[in-house]
Amino acid sequence: MLRTHNCGELNKDHIGQTVTLCGWVDTIRDFGQGQFIDLRDRYGRTQVTIGPNSPDEVKQVVGQFHRECVVQVTGIVSARPEGQQNEKIATGDIEIEAQQAVLLNSCPNPPFLPSQAELPNEDLRLKYRYLDLRRKEMQETLALRSRVTKGIRDYFEANQFVDIETPILGRSTPEGARDYLVPSRVHHGEFYALPQSPQIYKQIMMIAGYDRYVQIARCFRDEDLRADRQPEFTQLDMEMSFVDADDVMGMIDGLMKKLAHDLLGIDIELPLPRMTYHEAMTRFGHDAPDLRFGMEIVDCTDLAAQTEFRVFRGVADAGQFVRGINAVGAASLFSRKRIDELTTYVQEDFSAKGLAWFKVNDEGELASPIAKNFEAAILEEIKSRMDAKPGDLLLFIADSWDVSCKALNGLRKKMGAELELYDDQQMHFSWVVEFPMFDHDEEEDRWVAKHHPFTAPLESDLEQLETDPGQARAQAYDLVINGYEAGGGTIRIHDSGIQQQVFGLLGMDEQQARERFGFLLDALKFGAPPHGGIALGIDRVVMLFAGLDNIRDCITFPKTQRATDLMTQAPSGVDETQLDELAISVIQPED
RNA sequence: GGGGCCGUAGCUCAAUUGGUUAGAGUACCGGACUGUCGAUCCGGUGGUUGGGGGUUCGAGUCCCCUCGGCCUCGCCA
Numbered sequence: 279m280l281r282t283h284n285c286g287e288l289n290k291d292h293i294g295q296t297v298t299l300c301g302w303v304d305t306i307r308d309f310g311q312g313q314f315i316d317l318r319d320r321y322g323r324t325q326v327t328i329g330p331n332s333p334d335e336v337k338q339v340v341g342q343f344h345r346e347c348v349v350q351v352t353g354i355v356s357a358r359p360e361g362q363q364n365e366k367i368a369t370g371d372i373e374i375e376a377q378q379a380v381l382l383n384s385c386p387n388p389p390f391l392p393s394q395a396e397l398p399n400e401d402l403r404l405k406y407r408y409l410d411l412r413r414k415e416m417q418e419t420l421a422l423r424s425r426v427t428k429g430i431r432d433y434f435e436a437n438q439f440v441d442i443e444t445p446i447l448g449r450s451t452p453e454g455a456r457d458y459l460v461p462s463r464v465h466h467g468e469f470y471a472l473p474q475s476p477q478i479y480k481q482i483m484m485i486a487g488y489d490r491y492v493q494i495a496r497c498f499r500d501e502d503l504r505a506d507r508q509p510e511f512t513q514l515d516m517e518m519s520f521v522d523a524d525d526v527m528g529m530i531d532g533l534m535k536k537l538a539h540d541l542l543g544i545d546i547e548l549p550l551p552r553m554t555y556h557e558a559m560t561r562f563g564h565d566a567p568d569l570r571f572g573m574e575i576v577d578c579t580d581l582a583a584q585t586e587f588r589v590f591r592g593v594a595d596a597g598q599f600v601r602g603i604n605a606v607g608a609a610s611l612f613s614r615k616r617i618d619e620l621t622t623y624v625q626e627d628f629s630a631k632g633l634a635w636f637k638v639n640d641e642g643e644l645a646s647p648i649a650k651n652f653e654a655a656i657l658e659e660i661k662s663r664m665d666a667k668p669g670d671l672l673l674f675i676a677d678s679w680d681v682s683c684k685a686l687n688g689l690r691k692k693m694g695a696e697l698e699l700y701d702d703q704q705m706h707f708s709w710v711v712e713f714p715m716f717d718h719d720e721e722e723d724r725w726v727a728k729h730h731p732f733t734a735p736l737e738s739d740l741e742q743l744e745t746d747p748g749q750a751r752a753q754a755y756d757l758v759i760n761g762y763e764a765g766g767g768t769i770r771i772h773d774s775g776i777q778q779q780v781f782g783l784l785g786m787d788e789q790q791a792r793e794r795f796g797f798l799l800d801a802l803k804f805g806a807p808p809h810g811g812i813a814l815g816i817d818r819v820v821m822l823f824a825g826l827d828n829i830r831d832c833i834t835f836p837k838t839q840r841a842t843d844l845m846t847q848a849p850s851g852v853d854e855t856q857l858d859e860l861a862i863s864v865i866q867p868e869d
Numbered sequence: 870g871g872g873g874c875c876g877u878a879g880c881u882c883a884a885u886u887g888g889u890u891a892g893a894g895u896a897c898c899g900g901a902c903u904g905u906c907g908a909u910c911c912g913g914u915g916g917u918u919g920g921g922g923g924u925u926c927g928a929g930u931c932c933c934c935u936c937g938g939c940c941u942c943g944c945c946a
Contacts, residue, residue: 311903396881401938455945501945627942
C-alpha cells in the first residue's frame with residue numbers, strides 16, 4: 279500500500295502518528311515561507327503543511343505540485359493551532375506536517391476543477407467524465423447507488439430469491455420499443471437483439487421452478503432520450519410464482535420501506551397507497567401522478583353544457599370534457615402574457631384547442647375575457663366546485679379526454695413547481711393499479727398491449743376480452759415516486775389459451791404468434807405456475823433518492839440526448855473488414 | 870420527425886438600437902506575504918464570438934445553412 283490512511287479519516291486521536299497519504303492536490307495556498315496543501319480523495323480532504331523548517335527535499339518536490347496532481351505525502355499528524363481548526367471538514371482539527379513528498383503523477387491545467395463552485399456545461403463534464411466523477415456530488419451519488427443495489431440484493435436474498443443472469447444476446451421481438459440489433463457473423467443477415475428487459479426469460483424461469491427470481495439487469499431500448507430516459511439503463515427485475523398482484527406489491531412495499539429507512543432515514547407507512555388507473559387519470563390526468571401536492575382536476579362538463587359559451591358548450595355536447603385545475607394564489611403571478619405562454623404550451627405540446635382561464639379577484643368574482651358568456655349561477659357553481667378563493671387562477675381545458683388529461687397534467691406539474699407546492703426533500707411512494715389491457719392505435723386501427731402481451735387480465739374482466747377489449751383491465755401495477763414511474767409489473771398469463779387469445783387481439787394470427795413466441799407458448803403448456811413480477815428502474819430510483827432532476831447524474835457514463843458518448847465518441851464507424859465479416863454494407867444517405 | 874432554449878478567454882458569464890481596440894470573475898503564469906482553508910495584494914498571458922455563407926460603410930448582435938448541448942411533443946413502459 280502506498281498509503282497508511284485515506285484523506286478523510288484522520289482526527290485528534292491520531293495526533294503524533296507518522297502517516298502516509300495519497301491523493302489529488304485540491305488547492306495550494308502559498309505564503310512564501312510555507313504552503314498549505316489540501317489533499318483530496320473520495321473520503322475527504324486533509325491539510326498538509328510545509329513550513330520554514332520542512333526538509334529542503336520536501337520544499338523542492340512540493341514546488342512542482344499543481345492542482346489535480348497525484349501525490350504521496352508522509353508526515354506527522356499534528357493539532358492545528360488554537361482557532362485554526364476548520365469545522366467544515368472532518369479532518370479539520372489536524373494537519374500533516376510533511377516530512378516526505380512524492381509527485382506520483384502530474385496533471386496539466388484541467389479544463390475544469392472538480393472542486394470549483396460553478397458547474398461547467400454538461401458537454402464538457404461528459405467529455406472529461408473522469409474529472410467530473412472526481413466531484414464530491416458525483417462520488418456521493420455513485421456511493422448512494424451502490425448502497426441501493428446492496429440493499430436490494432440483501433433484501434431479496436433474505437426473502438429466498440435466487441439471483442439469476444439471463445442472456446444479453448437474444449431474439450428480436452416486434453412488440454414494444456425499438457431493439458438494438460447485433461449482427462451475427464455466423465449467420466449473415468441475421469441479428470441478435472439486446473434485451474429491452476429480461477421479461478420472457480424470467481417467465482421461463484418460473485416455469486422451470488425457480489419461484490423467486492431476481493436480477494439487476496441492464497436493458498436497452500433504441501428510443502429517443504429524455505431527462506429521465508437513457509438508451510441503456512438498469513432494472514431491478516424480479517418474478518415470483520404462486521402469487522397475486524398484492525403479493526408482488528407487498529414485496530416491493532417492504533423493499534421501499536427498507537431503502538427509504540436505511541438510505542434516507544425516512545419511515546414510510548405500509549401498505550403504500552394505491553389508486554386505480556382510472557382514478558389517477560380522472561383526478562390527475564396522468565398514470566404516474568405527483569402526489570406530493572393536490573391541485574386535483576375538477577370536471578365541469580355538466581356546467582359547460584348549460585352555458586352559452588360556444589367553446590365549452592360545443593365540447594360538452596360532443597361528449598368531450600371541460601375540466602380544470604385551481605392554481606391557488608397564482609392570479610397575481612400570471613400576467614396576460616404568461617397565460618398566453620401557457621396557452622401556447624398546451625396547444626403546441628398537447629394539441630389542445632386552447633386554454634380558458636379565470637382569475638378570482640378581491641371581491642371573489644371570476645374575472646376573465648370569457649366570463650360574460652356565463653350566467654352568474656354557473657360562475658358560482660364553478661367557484662364552489664373548484665374551491666376558488668380571491669387570488670386563485672383557474673385553468674380549464676375543453677377537449678377530448680386524452681388531450682384534457684395530458685394538458686392538465688402538464689399544467690399541474692408546471693404550477694406545482696412554480697408555486698412551490700411541495701418540498702424537494704419530500705418523498706411520496708404509491709401504486710397505480712388496474713391499467714387497461716390495451717391501447718388503441720388509431721393509425722393502424724388495432725389494439726396494442728399497454729404493458730406487454732403477456733399481461734393477465736383481471737379475472738372479472740375476462741369476458742370483456744371478447745366483448746369490449748378496450749374496457750378490459752389488467753392485473754398491472756406501477757410504482758410511482760414523486761410523479762415518476764419508478765417501475766411496473768403485472769401478473770402474467772400462465773394459460774396458453776388466454777395467451778393465444780391476447781395475441782389474436784393484438785393482430786397476430788396463430789402462425790405469427792408461433793413464429794415469434796412459439797417457445798413461450800410451448801413452455802406455458804409444460805406446467806406453468808401462476809406467476810407475476812415487476813421491474814424497477816434503478817437509475818430513476820437513485821435519481822429520486824439523490825434528489826436529482828436528471829438521470830445522467832446518477833449514471834457513471836451516460837449518453838447525450840443524441841445517444842452519443844462524448845468521452846469515447848461512440849458510436850463510431852468501423853473498419854471495412856469488420857463489415858465484410860458481417861456481410862453488411864452501409865448505404866450512404868443521398869442529399 | 871416537430872417545437873423551444875443555449876453556444877463569446879481554459880471555465881462561468883457580460884457586451885445598449887448593428888457602431889471605437891469584445892469586458893468581468895475565476896483558472897493559469899510571474900512577483901509579494903508565517904496560519905491559510907473561496908487566502909490576500911500586485912502584475913501578466915489568454916479570443917476563428919461553435920463552423921460556413923449572406924445583408925451592411927460597419928455584424929458577437931440581423932438573415933440563411935450547418936455542427937454541438939439541454940428541455941419537450943411524437944416515440945418509449
